[in-house]
Amino acid sequence: xxxxxxxxxxxxxxxxxxxxxxxxxxxxxxxALARKGHRCVLVDADLGGANLHTMAGIPNPGKSLRELFTxxxxxxxxxxxxxxxxxxxxxxxxxxLLDIANPKHLLKQKIIRQLFTLDADVVLLDLSxxxxxxxxxxxxxxxxxxxxVVPTPTSIENAYHFLKAAFYRRLxxxxxxxxxxxxxxQAKEQKVALGIRTPREFLQHxxxxxxxxxxxxxxxxxxxxxxxxxxxxxxxxEIALGTKMSTACRGYFGVxxxxxxxxxxxxxxxxxxxxxxxxxxxxxxxxxxNEINDIMANLLANKVEGxxx
Amino acid sequence: MSDPFETLGVKPGAxxxxxxxxxxxxxxxxxxxxxxxxxxxxxxxxxxxxxxxDLAFSRIAAxxxxxxxxxxxxPQARVEPEIVEPKIEDAPMPDPEQHPGxxxxxxxxxAGISLKDISERxxxxxxxxxxxxxxxxxxxxxxxxxxxxxxxxxxxxxIDEPRRLIDNYLKQLPRK
Ligand SMILES: Nc1ncnc2c1ncn2[C@@H]1O[C@H](COP(=O)(O)OP(=O)(O)OP(=O)(O)O)[C@@H](O)[C@H]1O
Ligand SMILES: [Mg+2]
Numbered sequence: 001x002x003x004x005x006x007x008x009x010x011x012x013x014x015x016x017x018x019x020x021x022x023x024x025x026x027x028x029x030x031x032a033l034a035r036k037g038h039r040c041v042l043v044d045a046d047l048g049g050a051n052l053h054t055m056a057g058i059p060n061p062g063k064s065l066r067e068l069f070t071x072x073x074x075x076x077x078x079x080x081x082x083x084x085x086x087x088x089x090x091x092x093x094x095x096x097l098l099d100i101a102n103p104k105h106l107l108k109q110k111i112i113r114q115l116f117t118l119d120a121d122v123v124l125l126d127l128s129x130x131x132x133x134x135x136x137x138x139x140x141x142x143x144x145x146x147x148x149v150v151p152t153p154t155s156i157e158n159a160y161h162f163l164k165a166a167f168y169r170r171l172x173x174x175x176x177x178x179x180x181x182x183x184x185x186q187a188k189e190q191k192v193a194l195g196i197r198t199p200r201e202f203l204q205h206x207x208x209x210x211x212x213x214x215x216x217x218x219x220x221x222x223x224x225x226x227x228x229x230x231x232x233x234x235x236x237x238e239i240a241l242g243t244k245m246s247t248a249c250r251g252y253f254g255v256x257x258x259x260x261x262x263x264x265x266x267x268x269x270x271x272x273x274x275x276x277x278x279x280x281x282x283x284x285x286x287x288x289x290n291e292i293n294d295i296m297a298n299l300l301a302n303k304v305e306g307x308x309x
Numbered sequence: 310m311s312d313p314f315e316t317l318g319v320k321p322g323a324x325x326x327x328x329x330x331x332x333x334x335x336x337x338x339x340x341x342x343x344x345x346x347x348x349x350x351x352x353x354x355x356x357x358x359x360x361x362x363d364l365a366f367s368r369i370a371a372x373x374x375x376x377x378x379x380x381x382x383x384p385q386a387r388v389e390p391e392i393v394e395p396k397i398e399d400a401p402m403p404d405p406e407q408h409p410g411x412x413x414x415x416x417x418x419x420a421g422i423s424l425k426d427i428s429e430r431x432x433x434x435x436x437x438x439x440x441x442x443x444x445x446x447x448x449x450x451x452x453x454x455x456x457x458x459x460x461x462x463x464x465x466x467x468i469d470e471p472r473r474l475i476d477n478y479l480k481q482l483p484r485k
Binding site: 151153156157161198244245247251252 | 339344348357
């Protein structure tokens with residue numbers, strides 16, 4: 001059956017730290033979307049540590065991103081496989097070796113471009129841990145760049161490190177695109193003398209000293225709207241971390257970071273990984289499923305243009 | 310200089326109490342032991358952010374009296390009888406320089422307005438207002454809040470230059 005091809009929305013799940021639930025959230029959001037009738041393609045962009053196929057109960061995916069890297073030819077859509085769940089496809093990262101975990105720049109750009117041409121309503125990227133350029137470029141390209149944090153000091157620290165790295169990478173492109181590099185250099189020189197401490201102050205200063213450059217850069221930065229999920233919540237008061245971090249990001253970066261919702265720590269998640277059946281599918285009525293559904297609804301409600309190809 | 314309302318993340322023209330609520334929660338957010346920010350900021354950034362909050366709040370607090378200078382005062386003479394307060398219409402005017410609190414009380418009583426009325430208007434508790442009037446210095450909040458409270462109170466009494474009164478009041482406070 002042929003349906004009208006629409007441009008998909010691209011959501012990316014990152015967070016800097018390993019083991020915080022990026023993959024758990026990706027697969028369950030994917031199932032949630034599919035259950036609601038949204039056609040979704042999961043992309044396991046965690047090259048070198050791919051495991052979405054296992055979580056989805058597909059022991060041997062057959063095709064994976066690996067083909068694209070080793071053959072250096074072909075399209076993303078060629079390696080799309082079904083998951084056995086209606087409306088949900090998977091582009092696996094299985095068997096992608098560590099040396100291709102850092103794809104060549106051109107190949108990476110090509111893959112990023114093709115993400116936006118996949119035949120789906122939502123393309124959901126499961127990113128790897130860390131803040132390398134490869135992770136950041138996928139994160140920044142997405143319409144919805146989503147950061148996952150768990151309420152521990154180490155995860156929060158990594159999340160901020162990740163957000164800072166993403167912010168500065170975006171800022172660098174914004175400055176280049178606005179062709180205001182020289183003015184920015186001037187502002188940078190005055191930074192120390194003026195006691196400018198945060199990115200937000202820096203942008204304010206740029207806007208005051210070179211209004212045009214400031215406006216051009218701010219306009220480009222305005223599309224950078226990361227989102228936040230707090231996972232593995234154990235006590236209700238830990239949910240507040242979401243709003244707090246979002247307020248702190250506004251104060252520090254001058255960037256709006258919407259808090260999408262919290263997910264409680266739930267043994268069903270661990271069990272569902274052991275049985276290789278997404279919790280969203282095995283326990284669709286659970287509070288875990290409700291939390292995932294709420295986050296999905298928040299993301300679907302947002303149609304503001306972000307990201308870029 | 311950035312807009313103090315924006316710094317506190319409240320709507321322009323928010324009341325001093327809204328501003329105070331935002332100010333308190335941001336102070337907590339940026340405090341040294343805050344899990345949500347301790348890995349975001351270095352000590353210098355933290356100090357600067359905290360300073361900018363103090364500045365923003367004191368600017369809002371101090372401007373409230375100015376902004377509302379021309380608004381109408383509380384409708385006079387409520388019918389309900391005052392139980393606690395004796396009429397002291399003939400009492401001499403206290404010196405606003407020496408006793409700004411007593412001066413506020415004197416003005417209020419002359420206008421026939423109860424503490425409860427002021428409390429409803431300003432959303433400050435009667436006990437808090439009484440502390441201000443009676444200059445119970447040990448019970449008063451830190452100056453940044455206090456000046457906002459006095460500004461709100463003065464505004465209800467249509468005092469023209471609340472700044473002066475606020476300054477007089479702050480002079481009464483023991484030095485740190
Ligand atoms: N909400 C939750 N409740 C209970 N356990 C959870 C929850 N979220 C994650 N976990 C546990 O954390 C483990 C790691 O999750 P996941 O593999 O999704 O992390 P990740 O961020 O993708 O890690 P990596 O960076 O290594 O890919 C899971 O195997 C599961 O045991
Ligand atoms: Mg993972």
